[in-house]
Amino acid sequence: MSxxxxxxxxxxxxxxxxxxxxxxxxxxxxxxxxVVISLRDLNVHYxxxxxxxxxxxxxxxxxxxxxxxxxxxxxxxxxxxxNRMNDLVxxxxxxxxxxxxxxxxxxxxxxxxxxxxRIGMVxxxxxxxxxxxxxxILWGAKINGFTGNKAELVESCLRRAALWDEVKDKLxxxxxxxxxxxxxxxxxxxxxxxxxxxxLMDEPASALDPISTLKIxxxxxxxxxxxxxxxxxxxxxxxxxxxDQTCFFSLNEQRMGFMVEASPTTELFTxxxxxxxxxxxxxxxx
Amino acid sequence: MSAQVLSRSAESxxxxxxxxxxxxxxxxxxxxxxxxxxxxxxxxxxxxxxxxSIFKDALPWLRPDLLTNMPSRKAEKAGLYPALIGSLWIIGxxxxxxxxxxxxxxxxxxxxxxxxxxxxxxxxxIANLAGVxxxxxxxxxxxxxxxxxxxxxxxxxxxxxxxxxxxxxxxIASREAIRAVPPSLREAAYGVGATKWQVTSSHVLPTAMPGxxxxxxxxxxxxxxxxxxxxxxGAAAYVTFLPSGWLDKYTVLPMQIYEWSRRPxxxxxxxxxxxxxxxxxxxxxxxxxxxxxxxxxxxxVRW
Amino acid sequence: MASNxxxxxxxxxxxxxxxVAHGIGERVIGALLFACxxxxxxxxxxxxxxxxxxxxxxxxxxxxxxxxFGTSWTALFKTPAYGVLPLVAGTLWxxxxxxxxxxxxxxxxxxxxxxxxxxxxxxxxxxxxELLAGVPTIVYGFFAVTFIRPEILKPLFPKIGPFSALAxxxxxxxxxIPLVASLSEDALRSVPRSLREGGLAMGATRSEVSWQVVxxxxxxxxxxxxxxxxxxxxxxxxxxxxxxxxxxxxxxxPLEPMQTMTGFIVxxxxxxxxxxxxxxxxxxxxxxxxxxxTLGLNIFSQWVVSRFREVYE
Numbered sequence: 076m077s078x079x080x081x082x083x084x085x086x087x088x089x090x091x092x093x094x095x096x097x098x099x100x101x102x103x104x105x106x107x108x109x110v111v112i113s114l115r116d117l118n119v120h121y122x123x124x125x126x127x128x129x130x131x132x133x134x135x136x137x138x139x140x141x142x143x144x145x146x147x148x149x150x151x152x153x154x155x156x157x158n159r160m161n162d163l164v165x166x167x168x169x170x171x172x173x174x175x176x177x178x179x180x181x182x183x184x185x186x187x188x189x190x191x192x193r194i195g196m197v198x199x200x201x202x203x204x205x206x207x208x209x210x211x212i213l214w215g216a217k218i219n220g221f222t223g224n225k226a227e228l229v230e231s232c233l234r235r236a237a238l239w240d241e242v243k244d245k246l247x248x249x250x251x252x253x254x255x256x257x258x259x260x261x262x263x264x265x266x267x268x269x270x271x272x273x274x275l276m277d278e279p280a281s282a283l284d285p286i287s288t289l290k291i292x293x294x295x296x297x298x299x300x301x302x303x304x305x306x307x308x309x310x311x312x313x314x315x316x317x318x319d320q321t322c323f324f325s326l327n328e329q330r331m332g333f334m335v336e337a338s339p340t341t342e343l344f345t346x347x348x349x350x351x352x353x354x355x356x357x358x359x360x361x
Numbered sequence: 362m363s364a365q366v367l368s369r370s371a372e373s374x375x376x377x378x379x380x381x382x383x384x385x386x387x388x389x390x391x392x393x394x395x396x397x398x399x400x401x402x403x404x405x406x407x408x409x410x411x412x413x414s415i416f417k418d419a420l421p422w423l424r425p426d427l428l429t430n431m432p433s434r435k436a437e438k439a440g441l442y443p444a445l446i447g448s449l450w451i452i453g454x455x456x457x458x459x460x461x462x463x464x465x466x467x468x469x470x471x472x473x474x475x476x477x478x479x480x481x482x483x484x485x486x487i488a489n490l491a492g493v494x495x496x497x498x499x500x501x502x503x504x505x506x507x508x509x510x511x512x513x514x515x516x517x518x519x520x521x522x523x524x525x526x527x528x529x530x531x532x533i534a535s536r537e538a539i540r541a542v543p544p545s546l547r548e549a550a551y552g553v554g555a556t557k558w559q560v561t562s563s564h565v566l567p568t569a570m571p572g573x574x575x576x577x578x579x580x581x582x583x584x585x586x587x588x589x590x591x592x593x594x595g596a597a598a599y600v601t602f603l604p605s606g607w608l609d610k611y612t613v614l615p616m617q618i619y620e621w622s623r624r625p626x627x628x629x630x631x632x633x634x635x636x637x638x639x640x641x642x643x644x645x646x647x648x649x650x651x652x653x654x655x656x657x658x659x660x661x662v663r664w
Numbered sequence: 665m666a667s668n669x670x671x672x673x674x675x676x677x678x679x680x681x682x683x684v685a686h687g688i689g690e691r692v693i694g695a696l697l698f699a700c701x702x703x704x705x706x707x708x709x710x711x712x713x714x715x716x717x718x719x720x721x722x723x724x725x726x727x728x729x730x731x732x733f734g735t736s737w738t739a740l741f742k743t744p745a746y747g748v749l750p751l752v753a754g755t756l757w758x759x760x761x762x763x764x765x766x767x768x769x770x771x772x773x774x775x776x777x778x779x780x781x782x783x784x785x786x787x788x789x790x791x792x793x794e795l796l797a798g799v800p801t802i803v804y805g806f807f808a809v810t811f812i813r814p815e816i817l818k819p820l821f822p823k824i825g826p827f828s829a830l831a832x833x834x835x836x837x838x839x840x841i842p843l844v845a846s847l848s849e850d851a852l853r854s855v856p857r858s859l860r861e862g863g864l865a866m867g868a869t870r871s872e873v874s875w876q877v878v879x880x881x882x883x884x885x886x887x888x889x890x891x892x893x894x895x896x897x898x899x900x901x902x903x904x905x906x907x908x909x910x911x912x913x914x915x916x917x918p919l920e921p922m923q924t925m926t927g928f929i930v931x932x933x934x935x936x937x938x939x940x941x942x943x944x945x946x947x948x949x950x951x952x953x954x955x956x957x958t959l960g961l962n963i964f965s966q967w968v969v970s971r972f973r974e975v976y977e
Contacts, residue, residue, distance in 0.1 A: 403769055408795065474701070
């Protein structure tokens with residue numbers, strides 16, 4: 076599989092978003108309907124440790140954006156800032172603005188719970204609730220005031236997560252009884268039940284075997300037709316295979332993470348703008 | 362110079378497996394093993410002696426009407442019915458007061474509390490309360506419940522005192538159970554947009570509940586065996602009626618045992634031993650429930 | 665696909681503040697849980713206020729120095745004297761005897777369980793010791809009176825009376841063995857395996873590794889368990905009430921009866937005492953002293969743990 080033929084998705088991005096990706100100057104947040112999330116001057120501290128510095132990034136609608144980089148470079152930290160999961164870490168402090176369309180969701184007046192309903196998340200290790208498959212999907216919808224047809228919701232979420240055929244006869248079985256790959260797809264289905272706008276995935280396939288990984292990747296491409304997806308991965312091939320935009324993160328001498336560059340995926344892997352990006356990807360690709 | 366040192370040490374190096382001082386050290390090691398086993402044996406033996414001597418004393422006095430008779434000046438007629446019922450009243454109300462507050466405090470500390478000096482103070486305070494002698498809780502109950510709130514020598518005053526006494530244990534056990542809930546479960550729930558209380562009530566508490574229950578049953582068994590604070594807040598020594606409300610007078614099993622064992626006659630010593638057997642049986646039953654709960658939950662949830 | 669309830673509309677005109685939906689309920693629950701936590705602070709405040717208030721009354725009738733340094737305690741006699749030293753001495757005697765019993769047996773058992781016992785032996789012995797810890801203290805008191813004194817001490821010391829510090833102290837010691845064993849074992853087991861392997865690889869015998877590598881590494885936990893055991897022995901009530909007698913005296917002979925601080929408190933309530941009288945108030949002065957002694961030891965043990973703990977990764 077060659078990189079250039081594999082993903083030509085970036086060419087389909089139109090308008091300002093096309094210019095935004097990889098451009099030196101980012102547009103004013105909230106002005107472009109094709110940009111869903113805009114990070115401006117994002118800085119994260121854990122206590123006195125400066126974990127991530129000055130990230131500026133636009134995330135385009137209905138595309139897959141991948142974060143890559145060495146471990147400890149802050150890519151998961153940035154991802155978890157986007158739906159305010161860092162609020163759960165007592166020492167974490169997130170500065171800067173995170174624009175969800177035209178709203179700064181990093182403001183004090185914003186309830187993180189509401190943010191997470193619009194911006195769902197899938198975690199590194201599959202973490203289904205110790206409940207039945209159906210309840211796994213319904214719980215999030217229920218607490219968010221879902222009153223529609225439950226069976227329909229379960230089926231459509233499971234279908235979208237490409238899990239329906241495997242579990243349709245055992246919806247009352249425990250979510251923990253599934254295989255690892257199935258559990259992760261259940262977690263994706265669970266995230267879909269809230270009808271989110273954006274889905275964040277934190278190394279969603281790192282705990283899975285190669286076949287399950289491929290299934291998850293196919294699923295991501297499928298979901299990108301309707302959802303905006305941001306994925307953290309330690310696997311460069313995976314970023315190359317699935318993403319439209321790739322952001323390379325690195326860390327400086329103080330172990331502070333920062334973003335080196337964000338480019339359309341094909342560009343970043345064939346013709347990186349930054350020397351450090353090139354060193355990193357060639358080091359791995361040999 | 363250094364070459365010289367090296368060569369000399371090479372010459373003197375012992376290349377056979379000569380035992381050197383090892384046999385002596387091994388002998389000492391074996392003696393030590395014996396000492397350790399003996400010490401552990403003595404500790405276990407103490408337990409066996411304790412149980413055996415009490416059963417021996419109790420055997421002639423273990424009769425069914427012990428459980429159903431009122432206390433009496435005549436040993437052969439005396440029973441511990443009011444004490445048994447009183448104990449059930451006391452631990453029932455103790456549980457009623459201590460569990461919600463204890464679990465609530467545990468949830469607060471594990472899920473809600475910010476990391477600040479007040480929280481730190483709370484934690485240190487709970488740890489220290491766990492080490493306060495039980496008789497001091499008795500004095501607290503005497504001052505606050507019996508005198509200040511004017512509850513007198515009632516079931517309510519006794520149970521409230523006991524509730525404060527076991528509260529630190531309940532909090533500590535519940536915190537441990539809550540902490541054992543994997544963070545990934547919380548993240549999953551937060552990730553679908555749940556509020557803190559939704560996460561806690563729907564996922565954390567149900568998962569932690571078997572552990573919490575195990576811990577609080579053990580705390581209850583502590584309340585069942587406590588005597589000193591109840592002597593201070595006025596459990597009566599000689600009661601020939603049953604409490605019918607929470608403002609009534611009462612006595613409890615350990616109190617009755619204390620009362621009997623202080624009498625000089627041998628018969629009452631035997632009765633006290635029989636009372637202890639009843640008390641230990643109750644405790645054992647409570648512990649069995651706790652163990653059963655733990656085993657059942659270990660089977661049910663796999664991570 | 666279009667009819668799918670999940671179709672993303674990408675709308676952003678949602679209320680993200682969430683205040684209306686959750687603010688009040690969530691805050692009420694948070695406040696309730698906080699209140700539950702504060703009950704424990706109130707308990708401490710209550711203990712201090714009650715003890716201090718009544719003790720203050722007492723010290724208006726009996727000067728503090730004559731309480732602290734007086735050598736005669738006859739609170740319930742016709743001519744009362746309120747010198748607390750006999751009670752403190754009785755407490756310390758019984759604590760000392762208990763520690764002499766519990767520290768060696770507890771530590772050696774812990775060492776055996778942690779370093780030597782097979783899993784099977786551990787699975788039998790550990791629950792047995794836990795069982796010992798769950799036995800109510802009144803049972804130990806009864807054991808002291810009906811077994812330790814007549815069956816063990818009487819043959820050794822024919823002159824021993826019905827009540828003695830020795831019998832009570834031994835029973836208290838047996839009672840706190842599980843505490844020492846369990847806490848020390850936790851400390852020993854938390855020493856990383858690699859340290860033991862390091863020692864064994866240098867040709868050390870098992871006991872050399874146990875006592876010269878593992879035990880020093882776990883020292884803070886072991887010492888903390890000793891201090892907590894002392895605190896528990898000082899506060900123990902029912903055993904001494906049954907077995908130590910009710911004669912408050914300064915004596916150097918543990919075969920004689922002695923009264924402890926806790927023993928005095930129980931003795932007063934086992935009879936009739938008039939609320940507000942000087943003997944009644946003296947209870948709180950004794951209680952305050954007892955509270956301060958055990959609190960001091962507890963804080964000391966926590967300090968030992970936090971100050972000297974080795975942190976292994």
